[in-house]
Amino acid sequence: MTETAHPAFPVQTSGGDREDPPTVPLPPVPGGPQADPAPRALSGLETREVTAWFGPRKVLERVSFTMRAGEITALIGPSGCGKSTYLRILNRMHEMVRGAALAGEVLLEGEDVYAPGRRPAEVRRRIGMVFQRPNPFPAMSLYDNVVSGLKLSGIRASREERDHLVETSLRRAGLWDEVSNRLGTPGGALSGGQQQRLCIARSLAVSPEILLMDEPCSALDPTSTRRIEETIAELRHRVTIVIVTHNMQQAQRVSQSCAFFLATHDTPGRIVESGPTERLFTDPADPRTADYVNGRFG
Amino acid sequence: MHSTLPQTPQTPQRPAAPEPPDPPEQRRIKLGGTTREEVLTMLGAGAGSLALDWLLYERVLPLSGAFGFLLCWYLLFLALYTLVGRLQWDALTVRERLATALAWSSGLLVLAVIAEQIGYVAVRGLDAARHWNFFTETMRTTAPLSPITSGGCLHAVVGSLEQLGLATLFSVPLGVVTAVFLVEAGTSRRSARFVTPVRVLVEAMTALPSIVAGLFVLGVVILTLGAEKSGLAASLALTVMMTPIVTRAAEVVVRLVPGTLKEASYALGAGQWRTVWHVVLPTARPGLTTAVVLGMARGVGETSPVLLTAGFTARMNLDPLHGNQASLPLYVWNYVKQPYPDMVARAFAGALTLMAVVLVLFVTARVLGRHRAPTERRARRPLRRARTTATAAVPAPAPTPAAVPAPVLAVESR
Numbered sequence: 001m002t003e004t005a006h007p008a009f010p011v012q013t014s015g016g017d018r019e020d021p022p023t024v025p026l027p028p029v030p031g032g033p034q035a036d037p038a039p040r041a042l043s044g045l046e047t048r049e050v051t052a053w054f055g056p057r058k059v060l061e062r063v064s065f066t067m068r069a070g071e072i073t074a075l076i077g078p079s080g081c082g083k084s085t086y087l088r089i090l091n092r093m094h095e096m097v098r099g100a101a102l103a104g105e106v107l108l109e110g111e112d113v114y115a116p117g118r119r120p121a122e123v124r125r126r127i128g129m130v131f132q133r134p135n136p137f138p139a140m141s142l143y144d145n146v147v148s149g150l151k152l153s154g155i156r157a158s159r160e161e162r163d164h165l166v167e168t169s170l171r172r173a174g175l176w177d178e179v180s181n182r183l184g185t186p187g188g189a190l191s192g193g194q195q196q197r198l199c200i201a202r203s204l205a206v207s208p209e210i211l212l213m214d215e216p217c218s219a220l221d222p223t224s225t226r227r228i229e230e231t232i233a234e235l236r237h238r239v240t241i242v243i244v245t246h247n248m249q250q251a252q253r254v255s256q257s258c259a260f261f262l263a264t265h266d267t268p269g270r271i272v273e274s275g276p277t278e279r280l281f282t283d284p285a286d287p288r289t290a291d292y293v294n295g296r297f298g
Numbered sequence: 299m300h301s302t303l304p305q306t307p308q309t310p311q312r313p314a315a316p317e318p319p320d321p322p323e324q325r326r327i328k329l330g331g332t333t334r335e336e337v338l339t340m341l342g343a344g345a346g347s348l349a350l351d352w353l354l355y356e357r358v359l360p361l362s363g364a365f366g367f368l369l370c371w372y373l374l375f376l377a378l379y380t381l382v383g384r385l386q387w388d389a390l391t392v393r394e395r396l397a398t399a400l401a402w403s404s405g406l407l408v409l410a411v412i413a414e415q416i417g418y419v420a421v422r423g424l425d426a427a428r429h430w431n432f433f434t435e436t437m438r439t440t441a442p443l444s445p446i447t448s449g450g451c452l453h454a455v456v457g458s459l460e461q462l463g464l465a466t467l468f469s470v471p472l473g474v475v476t477a478v479f480l481v482e483a484g485t486s487r488r489s490a491r492f493v494t495p496v497r498v499l500v501e502a503m504t505a506l507p508s509i510v511a512g513l514f515v516l517g518v519v520i521l522t523l524g525a526e527k528s529g530l531a532a533s534l535a536l537t538v539m540m541t542p543i544v545t546r547a548a549e550v551v552v553r554l555v556p557g558t559l560k561e562a563s564y565a566l567g568a569g570q571w572r573t574v575w576h577v578v579l580p581t582a583r584p585g586l587t588t589a590v591v592l593g594m595a596r597g598v599g600e601t602s603p604v605l606l607t608a609g610f611t612a613r614m615n616l617d618p619l620h621g622n623q624a625s626l627p628l629y630v631w632n633y634v635k636q637p638y639p640d641m642v643a644r645a646f647a648g649a650l651t652l653m654a655v656v657l658v659l660f661v662t663a664r665v666l667g668r669h670r671a672p673t674e675r676r677a678r679r680p681l682r683r684a685r686t687t688a689t690a691a692v693p694a695p696a697p698t699p700a701a702v703p704a705p706v707l708a709v710e711s712r
Contacts, residue, residue: 091565093561093564093565096485096561096564098485120564121564121567121568121569122567124564124565124566124567125566125567126567128565128566129565131558131561131562131565133558135556135558135559135561135562137559137562137563137577137580137581138559138581139577139580139581139583140580148563148566148576148577149566149567151572151576152563152566152567152568152572152573152576152577153566153567153568153572154572199562202562202566203565203566206566206567
């Protein structure tokens with residue numbers, strides 16, 4: 001179902017069937033009003049010589065790396081090697097920390113997101129982010145949480161569009177069946193894993209081109225982790241994903257390419273090795289990578 | 299070995315054996331709480347110290363007075379309790395129990411003071427407040443020696459509510475905006491310079507004597523600008539008192555909003571304004587309500603700012619813009635000075651009313667400040683679905699306009 005599915009839209013609103021979606025034959029979700037991937041080619045992201053500082057301390061040194069469109073890229077490495085910082089540089093969240101500084105370029109579709117005159121808010125809407133700890137807005141219902149991105153970035157939408165967007169986003173995040181009958185409850189009333197999927201749905205609702213995930217499963221139990229990983233795998237064809245993870249099995253399971261970050265005591269973090277995940281885990285070129293992926297340190 | 303042999307033939311019989319009866323209900327162990335021994339020790343120490351105190355105070359020492367008697371009783375009780383406790387418990391337990399007794403007695407002391415205040419006002423005030431006319435009449439036709447069944451505080455209640463409402467209207471936006479500034483301005487280097495001066499100013503205003511707030515409004519609004527004494531002038535004076543209270547209380551709760559929520563908002567493409575409006579303030583709402591209540595509680599009882607700016611009248615004045623307007627604190631202040639017992643009773647009844655007003659305000663604000671009940675939205679949603687169904691079903695081409703904005707949105711999100 002692609003654009004031609006739009007006529008199916010009224011079917012969806014006229015059923016009054018929000019209460020028990022599993023039994024009612026809803027039409028397969030036609031691409032949301034604005035989350036339709038068809039008219040848009042997936043975007044890739046590239047960094048050139050990115051160096052980052054916190055105050056006088058340099059935490060990243062000349063990181064050049066390409067995250068290809070339509071792929072899931074995993075960033076792995078021991079704690080404190082700068083991979084989270086790197087991720088936050090990609091959507092300009094880095095500059096929200098006091099004393100943070102940066103050099104280099106981050107190219108989204110060939111355009112530098114740090115170009116003068118570029119608004120951070122616009123960059124962040126195109127490059128969404130899911131955080132380590134689930135952080136749904138506690139003062140909003142599930143419904144409002146999902147559409148909060150519209151409100152927060154000033155996009156107007158009619159009620160039908162919003163209803164539709166909520167369903168589409170929740171379905172993509174694999175949460176619809178669990179919460180469709182209680183969209184009015186506060187976001188904090190869900191379990192940790194559900195909250196994290198709600199956050200994913202919230203990020204998807206503004207139809208980002210890239211989705212950054214900062215250890216999205218590290219605060220969750222194994223079952224929820226598996227659910228999130230399935231969600232990530234399903235999202236691969238809609239959005240380019242960059243995921244930071246401490247869990248090497250996870251990196252192996254979900255990602256197509258991989259970058260290994262490392263920082264020693266006196267040197268800032270840099271990419272030791274990158275490439276297809278398969279190769280990085282089976283045939284690493286660098287002995288440090290081999291040690292790390294085989295669990296000999298870190 | 300020998301013992302097992304005779305048992306082997308019995309094993310088939312075992313299943314046939316009657317089911318063991320349900321085990322009797324287990325006795326619950328008493329967790330925590332006090333034992334009879336402790337209670338009796340405390341009661342004994344209390345009675346003993348009372349007797350000793352009476353002996354000392356009434357027969358031995360050349361002292362008198364209820365306060366000294368109670369104080370001596372308390373000190374004797376502590377001493378006796380320690381002594382009796384030492385006979386049966388070890389030193390550590392005695393110290394712990396003594397600390398418990400001290401904590402309890404200080405708590406009870408505070409409660410007693412509150413109860414005494416409210417009770418005294420209530421007892422004195424009920425003389426007037428038990429007559430219904432007190433809440434339905436003004437003092438317009440009441441002469442100094444009129445019976446208690448005439449006259450009341452209605453005009454003062456109305457005046458208080460109007461002045462407080464106006465002052466809240468002025469001070470809450472000011473205070474909350476200032477609080478948001480204090481918290482949010484720190485994030486950008488350009489505005490961070492102003493944070494410290496503003497905070498110092500707010501703290502200085504908190505300590506401002508209330509009579510100065512009244513003098514300020516008297517000097518600026520009434521004497522310089524030539525406005526008359528009125529409810530509005532009084533509410534301006536109250537605003538000066540309430541704003542710093544609201545600001546400081548609101549700053550605390552705005553600062554408590556987790557940074558992760560703000561990050562989430564920024565990561566969705568929000569600016570600082572929208573983050574504050576849609577995420578920070580709604581999350582802090584219960585706390586903000588408390589801040590507002592604190593400010594109102596401070597404002598409603600203020601006498602001196604109102605004294606200089608509102609004037610006083612025995613008549614009902616509904617218009618806060620013109621003419622003198624009474625308020626409850628002024629009512630109390632004005633009538634408690636008079637040498638007529640009925641007037642003093644009315645003043646106490648006014649004080650009682652003031653406390654009741656504060657109580658009502660607190661409860662209202664608490665109810666308003668709660669997060670939405672989780673089920674509220676859910677109950678509404680089917681209704682909304684029904685409504686959209688109805689609107690979509692009646693006009694046939696309704697779906698088309700619904701689908702049209704979709705590409706617009708997609709373009710806008712680029």
